[in-house]
Amino acid sequence: MIFRSRKNKNGNSGTAVEETSPAMSKADKLEEAGDHMAAVEALATENRVARDMELERRMVRLRHRAGIELTETDDSPPMGEPDYDSLEVEGDIPEIDASEMNAGIARAALLRFGCLIIRNVVPQDEALQMRDDIELSFQARDNEIVDGYFEEFVPDPPYAILERRWVSDGGGIWAADSPKFMFDMVDAFERVGLQDLVEGYLGERPAFSVNKCTLRRVPPDAGTAWHQDGAFLGDVKALNVWMSLSRCGDVAPGLDIVPKRIEEILPTGTDDALFPWSISDKVAEEAAGDTPILRPIFNPGDVILFDDVFLHRTGVDGTTMTENRYAIESWFFGPSTFPEEYVPLAF
Ligand SMILES: O=C(O)CCC(=O)C(=O)O
Structure with a gap:
């Protein structure tokens, strides 16, 4: 998560507002499209560069959602x-x-x-x-x-x-x-x-x-x-x-x-x-x-x-x-x- 200071009309700093990182936005889109593991990969790529607890937490959630889909199958290959x-x-x-x-x-x-x-x-x-x-x-x-x-x-x-x-x-x-x-x-x-x-x-x-x-x-x-x-x-x-x-x-x-x-x-x-x-x-x-x-x-x-x-x-x-x-x-x-x-x- 990125925190950026929002400037008021006079250019002075006001309250800090939360902004979503590019990796999180990408993950949002991928998750919305149903591709949970591609979302994990997008976050993992970012996390390898700069460790971030929010990304790591989100990846566990995405793995869980992907796991739910994965286990909804009757196929059992040899x-x-x-x-x-x-x-x-x-x-x-x-x-x-x-x-x-x-x-x-x-x-x-x-x-x-x-x-x-x-x-x-x-x-x-x-x-x-x-x-x-x-x-x-x-x-x-x-x-x-x-x-x-x-x-x-x-x-x-x-x-x-x-x-x-x-x-x-x-x-x-x-x-x-x-x-x-x-x-x-x-x-x-x-x-x-x-x-x-x-x-x-x-x-x-x-x-x-x-x-x-x-x-x-x-x-x-x-x-x-x-x-x-x-x-x-x-x-x-x-x-x-x-x-x-x-x-x-x-x-x-x-x-x-x-x-x-x-x-x-x-x-x-x-x-x-x-x-x-x-x-x-x-x-x-x-x-x-x-x-x-x-x-x-x-x-x-x-x-x-x-x-x-x-x-x-x-x-x-x-x-x-x-x-x-x-x-x-x-x-x-x-x-x-x-x-x-x-x-x-x-x-
Ligand atoms: O780590 C242990 O001592 C037990 C491990 C165990 O029972 C298992 O991996 O199934």
């Missing part, structure tokens, strides 16, 4: 083809460098091992900056400061937000509640090729959501529970891009994972399971069978991809870990399978 020939695995878990990443390898890895680790996806200094920004978002939320790092997103009716409290109690902030972070995150995902990878993997332009795109700050004594996200997402075509923004798995909580393809949703809420949707140790160990349960070490900017049937939990050890872990958990959906009670965003 998912990307797996490229088994390019998948070389040493050890128990497939791992590649960002320079090798593509949708075919990701599909092959998830179909064989349930997951794929990709190293160095975002440069470390950028990942650490994002870590600091997550910390600032938490501070803004905890001190009730509304400044672009944190402000609660209110969706267009009839969409409603029901479980924000549940996420914040679990050490998370929704990316949509941090317009500044959302801009940096989407920009980084686009720049490093994650957007193309997700689209190639799902076989269509993905939707993501307010509810399941979360910035995480996890302390060493955090709670944990084995789970498959499909237990509460329902029957979805989905991919989670989980990106570590600080070293974890040794000094800070990582992820405990069962690196094998599991086709079905396992029984939840049995034995010592903590929640109706979580899985007991007994069921998790039986499901793992001969597959070792791993706790990989991640550095800032590393990614693990997995889907809704992957068995995992937060990997905590209150006795040896001393630091918080920062990460992005971002779930992408084939639009026709978008979870009904979630609030859509276009990527």
